[in-house]
Amino acid sequence: MEAQNLRRSQKKVITKEVTALKKMREMRGLSRKNAAPLVGVTFKLIEQLENGRVELTKQKIAQYCLAYGFTQNQYRDICEGKIGKVQKEICKVRTKVIEQNDLRRSYKKIITKEAKVLQVLRRLKNLTQYDASLLCDYSRTAIGHIENGRIEIPNSRIKHIVESYGFSMDDFNHHMKSEKFVTDIQDDCIKIIKGLGEEKLKAVYPLLSTFKN
Incomplete structure (x- = not known):
């Protein structure tokens, strides 16, 4: 089979853009396995991407x-080889994925109210974590890590998950104000x-x- 007929997954096309993504992961001290739940993909997909086998x-x-x-902008700087500049910038702020005691966030549980509300919304829709992963286009592991406080969740990710479940940010904010979540009340009643x-x-x-309804 000629090279031009090979599938992209069988060919290596390692560009400076691909190399920059790998460099970012390494700068955060992440293995592919630990990076996977942060991105919401499998570590195999990260491997394929970094090896130039995925577009x-x-x-x-x-x-x-x-x-x-x-x-x-930092990504573009890394593409252009300005790694030292970016390293100085990220040293000025506390890294999101490495705690000061060198424990990765994925090994620690910091369950915020935001993470709890996302779990509440999922349960209100009677979704399993697997169901939720399909709706959000994340891995099931990523959903579990988010709900268990092992991944920091920026506002953009919260909005994506909330809307994927069929709720609005108003719904999310309403539950954020609750002193006791409805799912906790349900659990207490069942117990x-x-x-x-x-x-x-x-x-x-x-x-x-x-x-009864």
Whole structure:
């Protein structure tokens, strides 16, 4: 088979743009495996991209820049070989993916209220994490990491997830103001019911039945 007939996945086309994405990952101290949930893809896809086997689009560049915590201007500087300039810039701010104690965020749980609300919205739609991953075009692992506080979630990602679930940002902000989430109330009720004996269950059943839709 001639080279021009080979699929892109069988050919290597490593451009300076591809090399820049790999450099950004390395500058953050991330392996491909640890970078995957941040980007919302599999580590195999990152490997293929960095090896020039996947077409690099503007959308992919924006996605990787956001995940790695770089601006588009910094990405262009890296493409032009101005790595020292970018390194000085990122040293001025605390890196998003490496804590001061050198533990990666993916190994720590920092469950913010935003992460909890995203989980609430998913559950209100009766979606599994797998269902949610299909709607958001993320990996299931990425959804789990987001809800478990292992990935920082910028506003753009929150908006994308909220709208993918069929909610608006007004819905999101409404739940952000809640002192106790509706899903927590549901869980508490289920726990109480499971702890009741047979006689108490029979006693409360008529009352609970009145709330059926």
